[in-house]
Each structure stands twice: as structure tokens, then as C-alpha cells.
Amino acid sequence: MQKIILGQNGPEVSSVGLGCMGMSEFYGGTDDENSKQVILSALENGVTMIDTADTYGDGHNERLISGVIKKWGNRVCIATKFGIVRKLGSYEREICGRPQYVRQAVEKSLKRLDIETIDLYYIHRIDTTVPIEDTVGAMSELVREGKIKYLGLSEASVKTVLKAHAVHPISCVQSEYSLFTRDVEDFLLPALRKNGIGFVSYSPLGRGLLTGKLTKESMEHDGDLRKYLPRTSVENFDTNMSLVNALKKIADSKEITLSQLALAWILSKGDDIVPIPGTRNVKYLMDNINAAKVHLNDDDIKEIETIVYPDAVKGERYTSEGMKGVNC
Secondary structure (H helix, E strand, C coil), X not given: CCEEECCCCCCEEECCCEECHHHCCCECCCCHHHHHHXXXXXXXXXXXXXXXXXCCCCCHHHHHHHHHHHHHHHHCEEEEEECEECCXXXXXXXXXXXXXXXXXXXXXXXXXXXXXXXXXXXXXXXXXXXXXXXXXXXXXXXXXXXXXXXXXXXXXCHXXXXXXXXXXXXXXXXXXXXXXXXXXXXXXXXXXXXXXXXEEEECCCHHXXXXXXXXXXXXXXXXXXXXXXXXXXXXXXXXXXXXXXXXXXXXXXXXXXXXXXXXXXXXXXXXXXXXXXXXXXXXXXXXXXXXXXXXXXXXXXXXXXXXCCCCCCCCCCCCCXXXXXXXX
């Protein structure tokens, strides 16, 4: 798989990464052994960026990953996050970027991951009660101590990114970006490129909508919180699925999967963007990896964006609770 450098001073990673959140919670039932096989298959097929966070399953996700990555050493880039504080099974959260909490969080993540250094460490959401300079200052101390290699921000505004970057080089910013969520295009992406900062796209498949496989029935499983999100709610699901069905016709005409079309669209937006689709299925994993081989020409892009223009999607991407610390 093609490799890229995240920003001017970041790690070298595969052009498609693996998001592991759904292996621990939010998307219904989980299976640790199956998830470990997916992670292993990703590594064996050239994926080198594995993305997690301390809040996923209250640490479960980091422990899950640790059981697979030991033999891979510096061939894999482990990215984890801190800053969302919540109880297991609860969606309600607090955002914490206090310097003393940064140190506590990194020590716990290092222990769960069973590693000495975290390759890429993000603040998961922005704590508006703490100056970002203080949070990043604490993170930079951990770099000097060898506990972190590179710093990242997640769901930060341009203003916050620039303030943070002035304290310590920020390697990349992670935000939601897909055909269904294009907010970053107007201001954030241009600012990142101007300052030599990479970009990581999470939920590049619209939390399953852009796979074409999500149904109202499949979201009724216990623990699948997507049924409470605005875009997959009863009032918006059918409208958004009509867009998905139109996109699927394009994918079918190219003899690729809808997921591959959606990921290829993101990859066409710049070689400084790394999508991190999540899956718990090896077949879907391979589809996602092979999206890097799909080429979309200008006419393809125009046709896709005529169907899914920024205001075509109905519903916000999160509830008000989920928007805490977003774009701050």
C-alpha cells in the first residue's frame, strides 16, 4: 500500500488506516477474537495506521489492540486519543484538557497498549475551559520525555489549530470527513495545507450509511447508538438512503463497492488525507484497502458531487451531546 507522511513533520502511514472504535462499542455486539483477526489482516495487508481512543469501551479498545500489535513493533503507527470522559455504556460525556489530566491519561493508555511510546496522540475534543496552549504544552512535555512521538488534534477549529501549532508542531488534525460531511473543505483543509499539517478522515463511510448495507432493522441491535443519531433517525433515514442508492448505481457501473467509491472520493481530494474506515469484517476490510487502487476522473467526481452536494444530506452528524468540544 502507498505510504504518506502526515504533515511536514509527522509519521509515515498507509494511505488507508483502520478505525477500531466499533470493535468495542456503539455499533452493536462485539467479538474480540474476530476483531483481532481484522486488525491482524489489516497489518498483513499493508495498513500501518491503527486508530483508537481511551474512551472506546472505557479502555477496552486499547487493550484489544495491544494483543495484536506486539510483534509489529515500529512497523505500525498507533494513534490514540484522550479528553472525552464518560462512563462505559453512557453517551453523555465531559471534555477534559487539563494539563494534569493529560499526564494521567497518557500513562493509562501506555499501560493498556503495553507500549513505551505512543506514535500519535490526539486530544479527542477541545476543552473550552482550558487554553489550548496549556493542553498542548502538557502534551509537548510528554514528547520530550519520550512517551509520545507526534501530536494531533481532533475536531478542532482553525483558530485552535494555529494556536496549538505555535506551541508545538501539530502533525495532523482528525475530523469527520465523507461525502456526507464536508464542513472541513471551506476553511480547515486550506489552513492545514498552508501550515504543513496532515489530515485524518474519521467516519469516511458516514457511520455505515455509505456502505449501502445499513438498514433500520440492523440498527435495532442492543448497543447500536446510530439509531439515535440525526442522519440515521426515522425522519431522515429514507431521504439519506435515496442518496446512497444513487451513488450505488455509479459504483455498480464501475464494478466496485459503494464503500470503495466513497473512499476513493476522499482519496481523490489530496495525498495529505488518510481515511480510517472501521469494520469488524475481513471482507469489508479488504474492500476498504483496495479502494486505494480505484481511480476517479474529473467527470466521476462531478457526477458524484452532483448527487451528494453539501446540503443534500438531512440531519446533523451528532446529537447536541455528541457536539461537545467539536469545532472549538
